Amino acid sequence: MLDPREAIIDKRLEKVKNVIAVSSGKGGVGKSLFASTLALTLARKNFKVGLFDLDFTSPSTHLILGLKDAKPKEEKGIIPAHVHGLKYVSIVAYSKEKPLPLRGADVSNAIIELLATTIWGDLDFLIIDMPPGISDATLDLIRLVKGIKFLVVTTPSPLAFETVKKLLGLLRELKVPVVGVVENMKIRKDAFVSRNVADAGFSSLGDLPFDPKVEETLGNVDALLETDFAKKLAEIVSKIPFNPT
Amino acid sequence: MLKNFSFHLKAFKGLCYNILKCGFVEGFSMHEWALAEAIISSVSQIAENEGLKEVVEVKIKVGELQQVEIDILEFALSELKMAKFKNAKFTVETVKAELQCRACGQKWSFSRNKLDIESAEAIHFVPETVHAYIKCPKCGSPDFEILQGRGVWIESVRGVK
Numbered sequence: 001m002l003d004p005r006e007a008i009i010d011k012r013l014e015k016v017k018n019v020i021a022v023s024s025g026k027g028g029v030g031k032s033l034f035a036s037t038l039a040l041t042l043a044r045k046n047f048k049v050g051l052f053d054l055d056f057t058s059p060s061t062h063l064i065l066g067l068k069d070a071k072p073k074e075e076k077g078i079i080p081a082h083v084h085g086l087k088y089v090s091i092v093a094y095s096k097e098k099p100l101p102l103r104g105a106d107v108s109n110a111i112i113e114l115l116a117t118t119i120w121g122d123l124d125f126l127i128i129d130m131p132p133g134i135s136d137a138t139l140d141l142i143r144l145v146k147g148i149k150f151l152v153v154t155t156p157s158p159l160a161f162e163t164v165k166k167l168l169g170l171l172r173e174l175k176v177p178v179v180g181v182v183e184n185m186k187i188r189k190d191a192f193v194s195r196n197v198a199d200a201g202f203s204s205l206g207d208l209p210f211d212p213k214v215e216e217t218l219g220n221v222d223a224l225l226e227t228d229f230a231k232k233l234a235e236i237v238s239k240i241p242f243n244p245t
Numbered sequence: 246m247l248k249n250f251s252f253h254l255k256a257f258k259g260l261c262y263n264i265l266k267c268g269f270v271e272g273f274s275m276h277e278w279a280l281a282e283a284i285i286s287s288v289s290q291i292a293e294n295e296g297l298k299e300v301v302e303v304k305i306k307v308g309e310l311q312q313v314e315i316d317i318l319e320f321a322l323s324e325l326k327m328a329k330f331k332n333a334k335f336t337v338e339t340v341k342a343e344l345q346c347r348a349c350g351q352k353w354s355f356s357r358n359k360l361d362i363e364s365a366e367a368i369h370f371v372p373e374t375v376h377a378y379i380k381c382p383k384c385g386s387p388d389f390e391i392l393q394g395r396g397v398w399i400e401s402v403r404g405v406k
Contacts (some may be wrong), residue, residue, distance in 0.1 A: 001306070002399045004280075004287035056373075077279035078370065091374070094367035098377040101373065101387050109395065111372040117279040117370070 001005035005116035005143055009144050012077075012115060015122040016050070017018040019148045019245045021141055021181065025163025027058075027132040029155045030184040033214065034233070036064040037153075040221055041234050042087035047124040047245055050080060053090035054141070055131040056101055056110055058128045062092050066219030077119040084221050104136040111140045124245035133163070134170050142176050151205075154193055156186055161193055168200055179240055180205035276370055277297075277313055280397050281321035288402055292329055297404030299331035304401045308394035310342035310355050312369045330404075342394025346381035353382055354395065372396060 013019065022035035032055065039051040053061040061143040062070060071093045080087035091100065091110065102110065120126060131137050141148055150171055154164040164181065164187045171178050180203035187210050194204040209228055217223035223231055275364035284305060291302050315337050322335045325397045355375075357365050364378040372395050376387050 002287060002291070004283040004397060004399050007290050008279075008283040009288035011282075031344070048253055071324060074276060074370070077282075091371060093372045094371050095377040099387070100374060100377045103388075106373045106376065106391075110371050113371050113373070113396070116283050117276060119279075162367075 003112070005112050006144060008113075010117045010146060012118060012120060012128070016120055016126045017123065017245050018125045019128065019145055019240075021128045021130050021138075021148055022153060022180060023130040023138065023150050023167060024132055025134070025165070026155045026160055028210075029130070029153050029160050030166050031127050031153050032060045033171075033229075034153050034182065034184060034208075035127050035231050036061045037224060037230050039086050039125070039127040039238060040065075040084060040225060041230065041237055042125050042127075044225065048087075049085070050087040050089075050120050050123045050126040052088075052114075052118075052126060052128045053092070053126050054111065054137055055136075056091045056095075056107060057100055057131070059090050059092045061088075064218055064224070065221060066155060072118070072123060075119075077117045078114070079119055082184045086098070087120060087123065089114065089192060097229075097238045105137045107131075108140050112144070115144060125242070131188060134167055138167075138170070142171075142174055149177040149179050152181045152202075153184050154181060156188075156190055156193055157182055158192065161196060165196070165200065168202055169195075172201075174188050178202055182236065183207040185210040205240065206232070208232050208236070254378050256259075277318040278321045279296075280313065281318055281325055282322045284322060284397065284399065285325045285327065286320075287399060288330060288333075289327060291399075292404060295404070296401075296406055298406060300333040300404040301404060302334045302403040303330070305335060305337045306398050306400050307337055308341050308342055308372070308390060308391075308396050309357075310368060310372045310375060310395045311397065312357055312365060313397065315339065327403065332396040333404075337353070337357075338400075340394045343392040344375075344379070344389045345392050346384060346386055347388045347390055348386035349381060351381050351383040352392070357377075 014234040022031050024031050039049050053059045065083060065114050067083055070083050070088055072081050072089055073079040080089045152164055154160045159241040179199045182205045186207040197204045214227050214229050285293045288303055319337055343351045380387050381389055
């Protein structure tokens with residue numbers, strides 16, 4: 001018996017020039033905020049951008065973007081919602097605000113279902129907000145999405161970086177391209193992360209300040225893009241060598 | 246009798262086509278098209294890998310949980326068929342959905358009738374959202390396994406080499 005869905009995933013993503021998985025070894029480092037702000041920043045630069053919230057059990061990008069009802073349309077597949085200049089898909093459109101407890105096999109099935117049935121169309125960037133860690137979602141995306149690149153987020157904490165080292169190690173072993181590592185919530189000058197990233201043979205993309213004002217902007221994307229966090233993120237993004245768009 | 250049946254089937258397929266073409270009805274029936282595309286793409290790959298000159302028969306199973314409209318799926322398949330399997334017979338069979346609680350071991354059958362339209366629609370698009378809408382009837386746990394009847398899969402492809 002054969003699951004036919006995987007056979008169509010390449011076709012669904014054939015017009016997407018850059019698929020960027022925003023990932024980390026642990027939760028709470030600001031992946032969703034980074035992924036959402038990255039997507040918005042690129043969209044404001046007139047790129048065609050999609051944002052896919054793959055953190056099925058703890059989705060939060062809809063809160064950052066201030067979305068109450070971002071239900072995709074259905075027309076021979078799932079047509080992403082259009083929000084703030086982005087094409088957007090989150091499982092919240094289907095699970096609403098209810099808890100969605102999923103085990104690994106269920107996560108894989110839901111990922112394959114959405115990759116097989118979502119019609120992203122022509123995009124310069126598809127930004128994927130990943131769940132933390134190196135379990136099912138990470139392994140499935142590496143297996144199913146050709147040309148995927150990872151952008152890894154950490155904090156200055158040695159605890160966070162220890163988990164990031166494992167993620168980077170896995171990506172190296174599987175020969176998955178890594179755009180680089182961003183150090184988020186930086187409070188004081190410290191070269192711990194950048195030194196360790198360089199020692200591991202990866203690129204440090206820079207650091208983002210711990211900006212308490214960001215929390216106040218949740219749900220207001222214009223205010224979010226005015227924060228020091230977003231401005232520094234835009235500087236970092238401008239230096240990343242993405243695929244030509 | 247057979248003629249009448251053919252006529253009704255044709256009329257129904259014509260209606261489906263109009264619905265799909267004009268987009269009068271969004272949602273429920275449209276998802277079948279995406280699944281049909283996946284099936285066609287998969288059969289095409291199988292035919293190529295197996296060196297089949299012509300595909301004669303494709304057996305497809307559809308899990309009850311996803312609430313796929315079989316007639317619409319068959320119509321989409323007939324519209325999407327490629328030259329290599331334009332004469333192939335596609336048979337689609339529904340498999341009952343059975344669930345088992347991991348907490349207490351209770352087994353039960355999925356019933357769409359117990360769901361409101363929004364919940365049923367969510368499960369149609371992403372069957373795993375069933376964990377948000379259904380609980381074990383015995384102990385109330387959302388931690389259950391879908392034993393059978395999830396999604397769409399190809400059981401066999403028969404062809405000529």
